[in-house]
Amino acid sequence: METLYRNEVLIVEDDDNIRRFVAINLDRAGFKVTEAALGEQALKSLAISRPDVVVLDIMLPDMDGFDFCRKLREIDSDIVIVFLTARTQDLDKIRGLELGADDYIVKPFNPLELVARIRTVLRRTQKVAEPQRKILQAGSIRLDLDAKLLFKHDCVIEVTPKEYQMVKTFMDNPDKALSRNELLNLVWGEDFMGDTKTVDVHVRKLREKIEDDCSKPKLIETVWGLGYRWKQEV
Numbered sequence: 001m002e003t004l005y006r007n008e009v010l011i012v013e014d015d016d017n018i019r020r021f022v023a024i025n026l027d028r029a030g031f032k033v034t035e036a037a038l039g040e041q042a043l044k045s046l047a048i049s050r051p052d053v054v055v056l057d058i059m060l061p062d063m064d065g066f067d068f069c070r071k072l073r074e075i076d077s078d079i080v081i082v083f084l085t086a087r088t089q090d091l092d093k094i095r096g097l098e099l100g101a102d103d104y105i106v107k108p109f110n111p112l113e114l115v116a117r118i119r120t121v122l123r124r125t126q127k128v129a130e131p132q133r134k135i136l137q138a139g140s141i142r143l144d145l146d147a148k149l150l151f152k153h154d155c156v157i158e159v160t161p162k163e164y165q166m167v168k169t170f171m172d173n174p175d176k177a178l179s180r181n182e183l184l185n186l187v188w189g190e191d192f193m194g195d196t197k198t199v200d201v202h203v204r205k206l207r208e209k210i211e212d213d214c215s216k217p218k219l220i221e222t223v224w225g226l227g228y229r230w231k232q233e234v
């Protein structure tokens with residue numbers, strides 16, 4: 001299963017249209033997004049998950065954003081807070097910043113500006129998510145998609161490019177029976193004119209490298225009369 005970490009943004013905004021508009025644009029920009037319409041709802045969510053950023057509307061129905069900001073800072077001093085409000089008075093901006101807000105953007109706003117502001121504050125506070133390596137994992141088998149390396153029990157297994165591509169195809173389709181023709185198309189390409197026995201040869205060589213006992217394979221199962229199946233859980 002491939003997992004990537006993304007900076008998480010919690011949007012606290014009671015206007016459904018604005019909240020969804022912000023959420024869609026942040027999601028498109030690569031952030032993980034959660035939402036809350038009320039301050040109390042947002043505070044309760046912090047007991048479950050701590051976002052990297054809170055985009056906070058000052059005018060909430062159950063509490064104003066200044067109270068929320070104060071309570072949030074009592075809980076966590078590191079979460080980035082960006083005020084989102086229709087107020088333009090300098091005193092409001094100063095008050096928000098004094099309470100611990102990191103930035104302030106006024107409605108109406110360009111969503112690209114909001115994304116840029118968030119990224120700037122994250123860089124300033126050194127909370128930008130580091131890009132993690134793309135990994136496929138199944139038990140003791142690990143495929144590093146960036147380095148193009150296959151590991152078993154953290155030891156590198158030497159494989160040919162086609163063997164690597166075959167493992168990736170299997171791991172992309174866990175517990176799915178793949179016919180020999182499907183494997184030919186996925187690994188060698190639809191224009192490949194070779195025999196399906198090519199698949200059997202590569203599976204045999206691959207089993208010798210990754211199975212504990214290639215005479216009793218547990219990772220790459222034979223589906224009689226069809227092809228093969230990768231067992232995700234062994």
